[in-house]
Amino acid sequence: MSDRYTIAVDVMGGDFGPRVTVPACVDALKRHPRLIMKLVGDRDTISPLLHKLDAELSSRLQIIHADLTVTMSDKPSQVLRNGQETSMYKALQLVSEQQASACVSAGNTGALMVLGRFILRTLPGIDRPAIISSVPTETGHCYVLDLGANVDCSAEHLLQFAIMGSVMTTAVDGVGSPTVGLLNIGQEEIKGNEQVKLASRLIAERGGLNYIGFVEGNDLYAGTADVVVCDGFVGNIALKSSEGLARMISQKLQSSFRQGLYRRLLALLAKPILGELKALMDPSRRNGASLLGLQGIVIKSHGAANRTCFGFALDQAVAEIEQDVPRRISSEIEHKLT
């Protein structure tokens, strides 16, 4: 029993709530035989979704009742003051009380960040947590951080992000010495604002990383670096812009293939290719952004994730637990920055 591990899931979050998250949790129990799940949310909503479960799965699943749910319109500061009875709060609390090794939620991102930081605290040597996620590239994928946890970052913060991103890539993807780039508007040393110039020097001197210098927006998808570091304002806008473009292309393609019988027929024939393309452009297929730098694992799922995609977020939690990402970050930070 000692090699089991537990994930606390805020099953109430996301656009679809328990009817998507609960079946996804059951699927994950089947995929991961050592996994135990604590489903946090409204017991009366969750229970009916678990009927017909076999005894083995039932034995690895527990409902933790929570009266309230954080909504998308709730302000993080209000949730921090009055949110103790919400499923999100309780799921994070299970991690801080070491009754779970990770928390997964598809709920309000701002609230998850504020609660995560308040309940779990940052690791020693880390000033601020950062949101990290991967984007597809021509050759595989690339981790990008921060994606919106911090609107203003000092050079020191960017250095901490660089170390965290590098640890994550080594831990989860097994990349020995991941290349790290700093997002800027040009590759020359004279380009950019004071913050990125200073951060570049800091990372080169003190990061002890495989640092390749500045990268540009287009490098995100070109596979130029394994990890791309930026402040949360820029990272959030870069990622959302790309997602917006992908959605537009997807829609134009669909409407293009609907114009007339001939094109509809073509669409039918080209269905596998269009399916691949759609998968490539759908951000929820790479679901599971991590809040790195906390004393515990917190995974944010896309709100719009379906059962399969919510499962990706759960798998991300499993991978980070198995690789003990917070401890590895902590040890690297201690080793390099203190």
Added chain:
Amino acid sequence: MSDRYTIAVDVMGGDFGPRVTVPACVDALKRHPRLIMKLVGDRDTISPLLHKLDAELSSRLQIIHADLTVTMSDKPSQVLRNGQETSMYKALQLVSEQQASACVSAGNTGALMVLGRFILRTLPGIDRPAIISSVPTETGHCYVLDLGANVDCSAEHLLQFAIMGSVMTTAVDGVGSPTVGLLNIGQEEIKGNEQVKLASRLIAERGGLNYIGFVEGNDLYAGTADVVVCDGFVGNIALKSSEGLARMISQKLQSSFRQGLYRRLLALLAKPILGELKALMDPSRRNGASLLGLQGIVIKSHGAANRTCFGFALDQAVAEIEQDVPRRISSEIEHKLT
């Protein structure tokens, strides 16, 4: 003769130089019967490209010799000190001496900005020029500025950009009261950094614009606003990220349609659709970014533009001349900010 207008073209710039830019200029003379062109560059390279030109076209075309060319690796500061004999410098000088109404170049962007600002000066009331370009949206297109002229912008600068972008949209697209959005990482008023919060208040209070508040990265391509305002660091990265994603999708699609005979056949049948898609994703199809806020019209073409696409940049110059964009900006700024 009084209703004629002149464009000075730095024909040496861009990846392909005169063999692309010169034929594009000849095409533009045919499209615009009132247009006069001054081709600035190496006479011996340009002349042979103009043989067999009919007398009427020849009469509207003049070569201005320049010994030197600004290369992509030249530092803007060096060009500013020693670049007097370059084609870019001379083309801009023609505008400042009122021998041309606009300058078009596919050369080094940094050099064009620095020289443009030095030679032409900003309009009264404008602290800094901004780079504006359009991106395709689900419903048409959207102007975005700044795209990289300014890495740090104050709220006042963003207000000036908002007014300039609005004037541009009205002048060139004939939109009566264009919607203006400010790029941020959330739509709520509490989101974002201090700079955008302050800018939002300023634009709302003093812009006299159809201001719709904060927009997010995905709104760029959704048609949410006619004009999106941001600082040059964020704008450059947002645009280049999207371009990088588009290129990746394009490549994956191509390789997908090459896997086996059946897919190759499909590609052949779907060629018109794939062509439309490629055009949508190719940034040079929307070629012609403007440096707004200068005492004269300066258009930057993509370096990789082919003959047709360089023509779009020339057409953009014609449109801005016909609508007298700098004078309209000047009058709006005077009206609203002084």
